[in-house]
Amino acid sequence: MTWQVHRLAPALAEGAPDADTATWIRAMMAAFLGPRPGPEEMATIAASFAGQRLRGVYETADTSPVATLRSWDTAMTVPGGEVAADAISSIGVRATHRRRGLLRALLVDDLAEAVRAGTPVAALTSTQGSLYERFGFGLAAWTRSLTLDTRAARFRDAAPTGRLRMLDPSGFAPVAGPIQDRARRRHPGSMDRSAPSWHALITGGVYDSSPRSAVAWADATGRPAGYVVYGVAESWWGTGSATLAVHDLQATTPESYRELWRHLASLDLVGEVGWANASLDEPLPWLLTDHRAVSSGGPRDMLWLRVLDVPAALGARRYPVTDRIVLRVHDPDRHASGCWALDTTDQVTPAVTATTDTPDVEMDAAALGSLYLGGVDPRVLARAGRLSEHSPGAAGRLARLFAAPGVPWNGIRF
């Protein structure tokens, strides 16, 4: 059977997805073992795809795709700035059509379009750990789970400050949007939330219909500085002790962070608050008189990053030291291939140019993706054989150059 990749723009007509969007959604949901969505869910999903790009693999004479991919443009925080990124999601292949190269066909097509559009990097989160390195994606940011035993938690600062306010769904995004936009600057890898994703965050979207609460915290001047969205993961009924799940928590100041956690720790009928997608550097345990009130799970991979345009990607971030280093990058798909001189003598405008100079270090595109946000030490990659040093101490120089002011994290699994 012959097949082709087609691109389509998601479309709604009178509140319902058009036929192509509807078959695409059903195919994607089936590939992810999801429920068969009803008309209302279809409309919600289609609305959440507004402005995004859909791709499908179609066999001749079949109107339903056998494979799907969705992507959109986003802004991603990098050390000292931000970079335009191609965010990729919903890669699903019909169970009867796997291991025939359909994922490859869709991803190659999407990345080629991103390159044509001049997008410097691509990013995704993955259901499996061994899929995307072969396409030049490197693991670049991690997450971990946190659980707060609210009955054991005592805050070092005894008195609450500022003011908390419940937000209703219609008033949520206007308050939370500017907070998230400021808060995400602290973590390389953090992304802009699209308008539909605010709706899904506060409602739970089609996957989670249990009610969610949103609370904002404002300082003494009334300026909102943080918010948390949470819901009940396990009811108190039966045990007298509910478990809450945090779906997002963004704080622009230490005070707002502390007060949002104090709020979560103070709720009646609650024994535990869990956050599945916390960053690796949460200050929560340090706010408490007994750090054992917080337990955490091991780091899990969160963000995979693919450099598509080396000068644009490396030129978008800032570097804490001045140096000039030459990197040779191998990329079977050729987007990042070459020998590149990174010169940070001018720290405001780092120069990245193609060069014929002898390389100091050599790596593949996936390793470059892992280094880009500053979350991986190049000396560790060298010890693992993932990066070769051609001049003595080059991996150490690279470590000092790529060091980031904050821990890479993106709290949005997409």
Ligand SMILES: CC(=O)SCCNC(=O)CCNC(=O)[C@H](O)C(C)(C)COP(=O)(O)OP(=O)(O)OC[C@H]1O[C@@H](n2cnc3c(N)ncnc32)[C@H](O)[C@@H]1OP(=O)(O)O
């Ligand atoms: C960003 C995201 O959306 S992550 C979500 C991924 N999707 C899912 O988990 C949904 C369920 N799974 C699926 O739909 C499919 O099995 C997919 C998407 C994982 C793979 O699709 P396929 O069309 O079978 O992959 P394709 O045949 O193009 O394989 C491409 C390469 O990946 C490899 N590969 C594919 N699946 C796997 C796997 N599960 N584990 C390891 N390697 C794999 C193939 O061997 C091939 O390698 P090669 O090119 O080096 O020889």
